[in-house]
Amino acid sequence: xxxxxxxxxxxxxxxxxxxxxxxxxxxxxxxxxxxxxxxxxxxxxxxxxxxxxxxxxxxxxxxxxxxxxxxxxxxxxxxxxxxxxxxxxxxxxxxxxxxxxxxxxxxxxxxxxxxxxxxxxxxxxxxxxxxxxxxxxxxxxxxxxxxxxx
Numbered sequence: 001x002x003x004x005x006x007x008x009x010x011x012x013x014x015x016x017x018x019x020x021x022x023x024x025x026x027x028x029x030x031x032x033x034x035x036x037x038x039x040x041x042x043x044x045x046x047x048x049x050x051x052x053x054x055x056x057x058x059x060x061x062x063x064x065x066x067x068x069x070x071x072x073x074x075x076x077x078x079x080x081x082x083x084x085x086x087x088x089x090x091x092x093x094x095x096x097x098x099x100x101x102x103x104x105x106x107x108x109x110x111x112x113x114x115x116x117x118x119x120x121x122x123x124x125x126x127x128x129x130x131x132x133x134x135x136x137x138x139x140x141x142x143x144x145x146x147x148x149x150x
Contacts (some may be wrong), residue, residue, distance in 0.1 A: 006036040006068040006134070006142045011052045013046045013074030013110070019138040020124040023109060025090045026131030031071075034139050039067075046087050046110055050094030057102055069105030069138040069147075073131055075119050076112045088112040090099055105141035109134025
């Protein structure tokens, strides 16, 4: 059961450092505005996010840590190869599988874009603020879990 103030784990891929910082800034601002607390962990890239989510969730199940929800953040920019499709598709599938199988409250803020300009437009707090949107989604899912006693 969630605490009065939710505690959230932000899992962020740091492959594009500057974009990652901006996405995280949006998420943190949203979490702080709600009165929730957070911790951050970093992984090298988006493909590592599902494993980090699974490891953190196992630690929660084992009583080693306590998180009410998660925010996943990262950016995948299409390149010259099909690697983009693998990274975007496999990370999204794995996160969704974990969410459904374990009823996790997750806000997925992984950006999948064609180019750096699209990434910045989605990352900037002054524009689409997808980090803030992901945090808001996690907070809403925490509320939903509380409503149903999970």
